[in-house]
Amino acid sequence: MGTIETWMKKHSLLYTGATNHPFIHSIRDGTIDLSSFKRWLGQDYIFVRAFVPFVASVLLKLWKESDESSDMEVILGGMAALNDELAWFKKEASKRGVSLSDIVPHKANIRYCSFLESLTSTEVEYTVAITAFWAIEAVYQDSFAHCLEEDSKTPAELKETCERWGNEAFGQYCRSLREIAKRSLEKAPDGVVSKAEIVFLRVLEHEVEFWNMSRGET
Numbered sequence: 001m002g003t004i005e006t007w008m009k010k011h012s013l014l015y016t017g018a019t020n021h022p023f024i025h026s027i028r029d030g031t032i033d034l035s036s037f038k039r040w041l042g043q044d045y046i047f048v049r050a051f052v053p054f055v056a057s058v059l060l061k062l063w064k065e066s067d068e069s070s071d072m073e074v075i076l077g078g079m080a081a082l083n084d085e086l087a088w089f090k091k092e093a094s095k096r097g098v099s100l101s102d103i104v105p106h107k108a109n110i111r112y113c114s115f116l117e118s119l120t121s122t123e124v125e126y127t128v129a130i131t132a133f134w135a136i137e138a139v140y141q142d143s144f145a146h147c148l149e150e151d152s153k154t155p156a157e158l159k160e161t162c163e164r165w166g167n168e169a170f171g172q173y174c175r176s177l178r179e180i181a182k183r184s185l186e187k188a189p190d191g192v193v194s195k196a197e198i199v200f201l202r203v204l205e206h207e208v209e210f211w212n213m214s215r216g217e218t
């Protein structure tokens with residue numbers, strides 16, 4: 001059994017907590033209030049701005065540490081998509097009257113962004129960073145895909161947001177990242193695999209905190 005498959009079984013409660021959070025349920029059942037959505041939008045814009053340099057650091061580690069040449073295209077493609085994503089946040093914010101330049105980062109967001117920054121250190125192995133990258137993307141894919149399911153009551157004005165991360169192409173991209181992480185973990189020494197597992201769990205915890213914050217709970 002693959003390392004990631006094992007982790008998913010072992011930590012399924014936490015993974016489900018991150019991907020079936022009450023914030024996501026409230027989108028899925030149409031009970032979300034607009035203020036929560038706007039809070040999430042502004043905070044996520046700040047997060048994505050910190051995510052870009054993190055992805056750049058993954059590319060740098062790949063170039064230095066990995067011989068798997070096709071991995072670069074996948075990660076570079078992800079980075080290019082973040083360019084569109086930042087433009088989308090700006091458009092969406094202006095449509096909803098959210099001023100992105102006035103957003104004050106929330107504590108949970110600051111903690112998550114600092115965690116990302118800590119992973120950019122040259123001391124952190126490529127295997128560990130690519131595992132985090134996959135987990136961060138996979139949580140959004142699985143979460144927002146729930147909001148697009150057959151029986152969901154996602155409000156029409158939130159469909160576009162859910163499709164951004166819940167669409168099939170993003171799903172395929174996440175499967176590619178998982179495959180890259182899986183192969184890297186297979187070749188890594190036990191100590192690095194252990195570090196990657198801890199980082200995987202930290203990502204899930206940060207994602208749960210991020211949703212809590214978006215609901216206005218912390």
Ligand SMILES: Cc1ncc(CNC=O)c(N)n1
Nearest residue numbers: 044047048085136137140210
């Ligand atoms: C908090 C959080 N986690 C994951 C993502 C998805 N990655 C890039 O958009 C995101 N936007 N925000």
